[in-house]
Amino acid sequence: MRRTFTLIAAAACACQSSDRPLELASTDGVTFDIRAARPPANYDPIALAASSVGRIRNVDANIPALCYTRSDGISNPCWTCHTHSEYPNLADDWELQQNYSFPPSARRNHWRNLFRDRRRLVDGFDDDAIARYVRTDNYAPLRQALERTRDFAGWRPDLDLAQGFDEHGFARDGSGWRTLRYKPFLGTFWATNGSADDVFIRLPPEFRTDAAGHDVYAANLAILEAAIASDPRRSDAELGLPAHYLGLASHVPVTRLLYPAGVEFLHSVRYLDPDAPAFAARRMKELRYARKLAVLDKRQLVAAYKALEAPDAAPGYDGDPLVGLRNPFGWQLQGWIEDARGWLRLQTHEEQTYCMGCHTGLGVTVDQTFAFARKVPGNDGWRLQDPSGIPDVPQIGHTEPEYALYLQRVRGGDELRANGELLARYFMNGAPDPARLASTRDDIGKLVLPSKERALALDRAYLANVIEQSFVWGRDAVVEPVRHVEQQIEERSTGIGEAGLTVRDGRLHLDWSRR
Numbered sequence: 001m002r003r004t005f006t007l008i009a010a011a012a013c014a015c016q017s018s019d020r021p022l023e024l025a026s027t028d029g030v031t032f033d034i035r036a037a038r039p040p041a042n043y044d045p046i047a048l049a050a051s052s053v054g055r056i057r058n059v060d061a062n063i064p065a066l067c068y069t070r071s072d073g074i075s076n077p078c079w080t081c082h083t084h085s086e087y088p089n090l091a092d093d094w095e096l097q098q099n100y101s102f103p104p105s106a107r108r109n110h111w112r113n114l115f116r117d118r119r120r121l122v123d124g125f126d127d128d129a130i131a132r133y134v135r136t137d138n139y140a141p142l143r144q145a146l147e148r149t150r151d152f153a154g155w156r157p158d159l160d161l162a163q164g165f166d167e168h169g170f171a172r173d174g175s176g177w178r179t180l181r182y183k184p185f186l187g188t189f190w191a192t193n194g195s196a197d198d199v200f201i202r203l204p205p206e207f208r209t210d211a212a213g214h215d216v217y218a219a220n221l222a223i224l225e226a227a228i229a230s231d232p233r234r235s236d237a238e239l240g241l242p243a244h245y246l247g248l249a250s251h252v253p254v255t256r257l258l259y260p261a262g263v264e265f266l267h268s269v270r271y272l273d274p275d276a277p278a279f280a281a282r283r284m285k286e287l288r289y290a291r292k293l294a295v296l297d298k299r300q301l302v303a304a305y306k307a308l309e310a311p312d313a314a315p316g317y318d319g320d321p322l323v324g325l326r327n328p329f330g331w332q333l334q335g336w337i338e339d340a341r342g343w344l345r346l347q348t349h350e351e352q353t354y355c356m357g358c359h360t361g362l363g364v365t366v367d368q369t370f371a372f373a374r375k376v377p378g379n380d381g382w383r384l385q386d387p388s389g390i391p392d393v394p395q396i397g398h399t400e401p402e403y404a405l406y407l408q409r410v411r412g413g414d415e416l417r418a419n420g421e422l423l424a425r426y427f428m429n430g431a432p433d434p435a436r437l438a439s440t441r442d443d444i445g446k447l448v449l450p451s452k453e454r455a456l457a458l459d460r461a462y463l464a465n466v467i468e469q470s471f472v473w474g475r476d477a478v479v480e481p482v483r484h485v486e487q488q489i490e491e492r493s494t495g496i497g498e499a500g501l502t503v504r505d506g507r508l509h510l511d512w513s514r515r
Contacts, residue, residue, distance in 0.1 A: 021057055022048070023348055023469045030340040032467050034125055034133050039141050039343040046152055048339070049321040052348035058472060060106035061350050062357035065474055066188065066415040067100075068109045068486045071494050074430075075484070076501040077415035078494065080186045080406065083363045083506035087298070088257050090305040091363040094504045098497035100489045107489040113474035114416075114482045118464040130459050133342070134271035134281035142287075142336065142344040154323050154346070155289050155334050159200065159266060168218065169382035176202045177266060178221065181381045182374040183390050183444065183510060186406045189370075190448035191387070192422060193414045194458055194477040196270045196280035198385040199371045203249075204262035210247035220245050224263075225381075227256050228366055229373050231396055232509060258295060258367050261330075265290045265369065271462070272455035278386040279449055285462065285475075287336040287344060288355065290369070294330035304328040308361045317356055321349045327360040329368050337475075338466045350472055364508050373508045388445030391515045395507040401441055402510065403448075407432040409503070416476075417484045421454050422447070 026048050069077050078097040085092050100107075125133075139161060146156050160173035169179040177200040184190055189197075203224070208217040223246070226239050236256065245252045245260070252260050267288040273281035296304065307328060317325040324334035335355050339345040347355075359368045366373040375381040376390060392401035407413065411430065413422025426436045426447070440447040450458065462477035464470075496502055 021350075021472050022052055022055060023351070023472050027340045027467075027469050032341055034129050034342075036341065037136060039138075039145070039341065043141070043145055043341075043343055045142055045145050045336070045339075045343070045345045046149060046322070047345075049346035049348050052350065053320045053322065054349060056350045056353060058110045058350060060103065060110060061353040061472070062360070063102065063106050064357050065109070065111035065114060065476060065485070067102075068111070068489070069415050070484050070486050071496045071499065071501070072484065073495055073499045074501075075409075075411045075417060076496050076503070077187065077410045077412075078496065079409060079503045079506045080415075081358075081362050081364050081506070084504035085363040088301055088367070089363060089365065090301060091308075091361050093361075093363040094502070094506075097502050098494055099492050100486075100494060101492075102489060109485070109487050109489075110472075111474035111476075113465065113470055114476065114478055114485055115487060116473075116478075117481050118468070119461075119480070121464050121467060122460045125460060125463070127456050130456050130463070131273070131275075133463070134273050134283045134459055136342075137282050138338070138342060138344050139268075139282075139284055139287070152322070154321075155291070157266075157287060157289075157336075165384065168379070169384075170217075171200075176205070176208065176217075178202065179382060179384050180371060181376045181383050181385050181390075182371045183376065183393070183402075184387055184448060185370050185374065185508070186402070187410070187414045190414070191272060191279050192448055192450040192454065193419055194462065195285060196272055196276075196278055196385075198268050198270070198280060200266040201372060202264040202266070203260075206248040207245060207252075207260075207262075208247070214247070216247035220247070220249060223254060224259070225372070225375060227254050228259065229375050229377075229509070231511070232257065233396070255295070259292050259369075261292055261295050263292050265371070267371070271459050272450065274452035274455045277384070278388065278445075279455060280385070281459075283342070284336075284344060285338060286347075288333070289324070289335070290331055290333045290359070291324075292330055292367075293326065293332050296330055301329075305361065317353065321346060321352050325352050325356055327356055327368065329360065331359060331368055333359060337471060340466070340469050342466055348472075354471075354475075364506050366508055370508065374510055377512050386445075387448050388443060390444050391442050392440055392444050392447075393514050394511050395505075396509040396511050397505060397507060398511070399514070401437075403440065403444060404432060404434075404437050407437070409501070412484075416482045418478070418480075418482050421450060 082093045082096040084094050159177045163172040171177040180199040207220040244250050268284050269286040271281035271283050272279045319325045324332045326332045335347040336344045337347050392403045395402050413419035457479050458477040461479045
């Protein structure tokens with residue numbers, strides 16, 4: 001039987017106010033059909049974002065939901081992002097582990113979807129229906145719709161996924177994109193906590209050839225990998241880094257821990273398909289794009305970080321959803337997300353602001369990014385993302401396997417301590433069991449990939465966000481309301497300092513020599 005929802009009633013239940021967020025209002029009169037194989041004739045992936053320019057109800061949308069997590073005197077999930085850092089990352093924000101340093105407007109947790117039980121909205125979809133839904137392509141229809149859109153000035157997805165990639169990870173469509181395989185960052189980035197993903201990188205054309213037309217692209221990407229992903233404690237001379245990139249990019253200096261202008265990243269966030277490699281479903285939840293527009297010198301970097309430290313400072317993001325938002329560090333970001341029928345649309349102004357928080361001034365990031373610094377070394381890191389077979393190597397400066405240490409410090413399998421499957425598999429008496437974790441030391445896939453049952457439950461939970469279009473209230477896949485998150489911040493202290501749980505050693509870089 002074909003299952004459909006008319007969303008007027010669902011949206012009205014979600015928000016009784018007549019002044020509903022425009023995202024929720026976009027469901028009015030829309031019918032959701034989980035078996036639809038193609039978008040309707042009036043599919044417009046730009047219209048909602050265009051109507052949202054300058055309209056932001058939640059001015060604190062850049063503060064992630066995870067920052068409201070409660071420590072309960074036993075858990076420190078904050079160390080993964082907030083840590084001691086050194087130039088060129090001048091955030092050095094480890095003290096944020098100890099305090100909810102929020103402006104007054106953010107003391108109430110706006111991410112209400114964490115606390116709402118919406119299982120009745122999606123329980124009617126059986127596993128077969130969910131599986132069919134996540135195996136339906138919504139990326140190619142987006143590209144086709146944008147071909148008919150002439151007045152869109154933003155980034156247009158130009159990677160033809162259907163053509164695939166060669167044995168070196170380069171896109172066969174000639175676009176210049178290259179696949180990137182990396183060790184997923186902690187907690188939220190694990191498939192067992194919501195989504196699969198893949199990441200692609202591209203350098204500008206001048207990095208791809210020399211004056212004689214010889215191909216130097218792979219060599220320049222190798223130089224970039226050494227500059228970004230190598231142990232920061234090693235000198236340029238030890239790494240054999242040249243002063244400049246090769247070929248037509250020979251005028252571009254190689255700078256440790258900073259990307260050159262023009263580098264691009266493409267990141268797809270996907271549903272979970274238990275029968276697909278790495279559980280990466282064909283259907284995308286989101287498509288994220290980032291491009292570095294400018295390289296800041298030391299003086300400019302100092303000024304940018306200083307501005308973020310100002311009392312009650314709100315980060316300023318230039319741009320709008322139609323061209324993307326720009327952070328103070330020279331990066332421009334743009335994102336797509338599912339509409340009320342499940343087809344990708346440009347994110348609204350507020351939805352794109354949500355994405356900026358993790359890419360603007362965190363102490364752990366390398367030039368505001370996560371994935372490339374964690375690339376699997378060598379050729380094995382130039383293929384489609386798959387955590388299976390990646391060892392649980394420690395972070396730089398550590399001896400204990402990274403994921404095992406994370407579970408110990410967080411006392412859970414995610415920042416919310418809501419992943420019951422991981423708790424049942426790898427914990428005993430409230431703490432990680434070393435014997436159970438031993439099997440994951442050589443293969444993190446055993447830890448981060450969920451069971452088939454959990455994968456489909458997470459897909460079903462996330463689908464509630466799509467049906468309601470309530471991403472402005474949170475986009476996590478919440479199977480049931482969470483228990484370890486504050487709804488209202490009453491005390492400035494997180495309790496982490498008083499419990500003696502503060503650490504300053506969180507790192508993005510990995511020690512691959514300790515396999």
